[in-house]
Amino acid sequence: MNILRSLKYRNFKLFFYGQSVSLIGTWMQKTAVSWLVYRLTGSAVLLGIVGFVSLIPSLVLSPYAGSYIERHNRFKVLVYTQVISMLQAGALAAMIYFKYYSIPGIIALSLLQGIINAFDITCRQSLMVEMVDNKEDLPNAIALNSTMTNIARIAGPAVAGIILSTLGEDFCFISNFLSYIAVLSCLFMMKLNLAAVVKPQTDIWTELKEGFKYVSGNKDISSMVIMLGVSSLFVIPFNTLMPLFAKDLFNGDAKTFSWFESTAGLGSVISAVYLANLKNSKGLIKIITIASMLFGISVLLLAHAKLLPIALIFMTFTGIGMMAQTSAINTFIQTHAAPNMRSRAISYYVMAYQGMIPIGSLLIGLMANAMGPRVAMGIEGIVGIVSALLFIMYRNKATEGRLFNKAKHLFAGNN
Template identity: 40%
Template sequence: MRLDTRRLNSIFRALESRNYRLFFAGQGLSLIGTWMTQTATIWLVYDLTNSALLLGVVGFAQQIPNFLLTPFAGVFVDRWNRHRTLLITQVLAMIQSLALATLALTGTIQIWQIIALSVFQGFINAFDMPTRQAFVVEIVEKKENLGNAIALNSSVFSGARLIGPAIAGFVIAAVGTGACFLIDGISYIAVITGLLAMRLPARSLKLKASKEPIWQKLTEGFTYAFGFPPIRSLLLLIALVSFMGMPYTVLAPIFATEILQGGPQTLGFLMAASGLGALMGAIYLSSRQTIIGLGKIIATAPAVFGLALIVFALSHVLWLSLLALLFVGASLILQATSSNTILQTIVDEDKRGRVMSFYTVAFISMVTFGNLAAGSLASQIGAANTLVIGGLFCILGSLLFTRQLPALRKLVRPIYLRMGVLSKAH
């Protein structure tokens, strides 16, 4: 029993920090609502239009502001008060969800309104996501727990991915999509309350003034990130998987209805299976004591993702589709979280916001073009063939990164030695 308690404490060691506990708890509740809205939105779009192309367009609308604005947002993340920025983004996101709820519950919602509100949410996310990533460093008191905190963030995100879509499926079937949007809007109260309750050191409250032009700071960050092969390779691999593989989420209603002959509950189960896999992957990473070995995980995960995606694309039975998405979710979170941990470990502090903005572009915003391309391609060759092509590219990316891994390790080794992550004997 003592051993189990020790193991459990190890998994949740980042929660020793009070501010991180507040952040973790608030996020957990809010993200369930977010995933309910994500599931309800794609169901509503497909119900209104019966169009694979418009599923891709809505996904594109939400992500295009991310792609265009996030690199610039990274500059401001390195200058602004991150705590205050998060408060503002959460309030705006709550307003967006309540607007969706009002339109849906009154029966006046139209596709153009969904697209417009998706663009607005994308604008919010462009500033929220890199700020959220960089803010974790400020609220984890023991820096050796940073990797654990990042993994726990992925756990709560994945847990919400498991619970939110499953709840959404039943809520949509029972009372409609509007209730999902309303629950999401209310859930933001949790994260806002957590942020307001934090006690931050004076240094975290100061603005970081800089007279250098934004373009100069952006160019400096880009040169730094893409001039160092380990950072560049991690970002490019994430971008590839996001572009070629992640669009399975916007095509999921087609599989739920036309291939598996189900309804909103089926869509909820599919999304929840992916969330369960992601949660399992995140818990595994939370239990790890060191970042050593994450490179091998990053190299392998996209191949597993690609294979599982192909199985899902070709499946015509629910149990096999659920099993495939379990591996899709697990492998995706293993790659993304491991990459995040290594990036946060090796990046210079004064460039953290910009590098994390590039990470956000690679992981989240590249889905922008992937959604649009997948929706267009699926309308021509079918959703299944589209996902098979995506899976094959993910496998290819995995093989290329594996070839580069020995050279990348040599470049990262001096940083790990300087930080004490490695001893000279290794």
């Protein structure tokens, strides 16, 4: 099948299979942590704080991580991040198994995972190009990677919902710890021919400045990074309120919460499959604009949904819009950034995506506490729609400017 063509490459196939198992465990743990924190505290603010500390390191560390990774063996960095992640998962599993329900402890371990992820995500994304021999298949590999992530987003919460109501919370955390065995085994079977890392003459802070100058000077990439940053700050964090919607607004339980997570994952898979079928990276800007508008509208409609089935339908569309927006921007950056700037460009993508979400999670938690979850989510949907419209206006203006300059040069040449 055309959609699976990147799996013919051995290294990518091993990466794909190992991550598939590990990410299911990760989403099981994510679902269990959210449910556990809200069950113990009943606080929307604490839900926002847990989301904040797990992602804020990406805002602070991602640009540094991009420069650091370019100066070191990326495969070794990836192995180290997976080992440390396994130890973190083991510590959290032990805490829950022995019923040491410490909210400060959960927050501290979530912060540690956030620090690891700042390096891990940038490293995995920058290694993708090394796993695919034919670079024309890179967009397909990125889309398959996103498909894998979002299938895990469906399976993880669905399994977690069953386990939470039958076997208990500790089993979710132990399962995530064990899932790292699969990803580490697959990593050690990979055979990547990475070029030797040449020690740069400049220091890492100079490279940070060069990376910022490159990204800010590339209008296509910078506009997408800004667009993603706004979405991550004001729209994507709507998901923080899902435990409140499931438990308080729809009088549900852990299984109801898992339905919300799973339907969003289903929508994400629909987008990922569509993107994986694209033959090239043309048309990504159009996909980004349509997806951004769909995302904002879906969040606004979800905020006002009164019936659970209707809410789950809108949740599916939020997954479609969010996945298409973030994955298309990721693909555009990886396929258009200069090779010597790819890691640094990706690090700004990670910063805008992962780094802004924690601030948004904290913000929507405070908003929901002050004015109610429906109003808070409705505001996020409106911001999403407005930001999409501004992006469309900017792109139209940029296109008109390029056409004007082209016509000007042609006119000058004819004279």
